[in-house]
Amino acid sequence: MNNVKDQHKKRQTQTFSQIKFEQFWPILDRETLAWIEIKQDPHYALLSHAQIKRYVLESIQYGEAIAKQHTSKTQLKTLLNLLLQQGVQIKFIDLTHEKNEVRARYIRKPATIEIFRSSLIQIEQFFNKMGYHLSIEDLILLHVYHEWFHHLEETVIERTDETLPRILVKQTGPFKRYQTIAKTREIAAHTFTQHLLHISWSPLLIDQLLLLSEKNITKPQIREKFQELKQQAKTIFKEQ
Numbered sequence: 001m002n003n004v005k006d007q008h009k010k011r012q013t014q015t016f017s018q019i020k021f022e023q024f025w026p027i028l029d030r031e032t033l034a035w036i037e038i039k040q041d042p043h044y045a046l047l048s049h050a051q052i053k054r055y056v057l058e059s060i061q062y063g064e065a066i067a068k069q070h071t072s073k074t075q076l077k078t079l080l081n082l083l084l085q086q087g088v089q090i091k092f093i094d095l096t097h098e099k100n101e102v103r104a105r106y107i108r109k110p111a112t113i114e115i116f117r118s119s120l121i122q123i124e125q126f127f128n129k130m131g132y133h134l135s136i137e138d139l140i141l142l143h144v145y146h147e148w149f150h151h152l153e154e155t156v157i158e159r160t161d162e163t164l165p166r167i168l169v170k171q172t173g174p175f176k177r178y179q180t181i182a183k184t185r186e187i188a189a190h191t192f193t194q195h196l197l198h199i200s201w202s203p204l205l206i207d208q209l210l211l212l213s214e215k216n217i218t219k220p221q222i223r224e225k226f227q228e229l230k231q232q233a234k235t236i237f238k239e240q
């Protein structure tokens, strides 16, 4: 009789690049997903359409450019060794973050990447439902690449938000206060991850689909919602 371990061994695993999202779900393009991300920035309302377009597109370009400087470390072991050399600790956290959507995080001092086990499980189950079985190494890579980008931002490269002009957020009398658009860092980190994993879809798509399917919204409703979002994004990106 086969024990569970044997069955597990026999099961074929797929890589992220083999996943055909469009066969199971309505999908969103990278620009629309990036726009959904920047919309959550606390200073979004202060941005003009032209600025939104610029900040989204330049963050995508930045993430891509940095990814091109790094050969893809497809073996998790190779990447973890590299991170150790760079002085980064990796920790797995058992508790679910109070904000469910937090998958992992980067802590500057001491340089640490924390990965929430609940996120690994959530993503594994999401793909299982589509009939895909991913290796734990790939699931970890998805998280580590993103946080590694933040580590690079803090240590080697310029922070994404600092590559773009600051926004005037407050003016009291002669005093002006300018701030960066923090969400641009997320857009770049997701692009970096997408590039290194060799996937055609943005990792942000997983979050959008999980968010909507957990609200018990049906696939046709999701399709409709995505159409609306695409249209809205298009009007912004179309502008000069």
Ligand SMILES: [Zn+2]
Residues within 6 Å of the ligand: 146, 150, 185, 186, 189
């Ligand atoms: Zn991030």
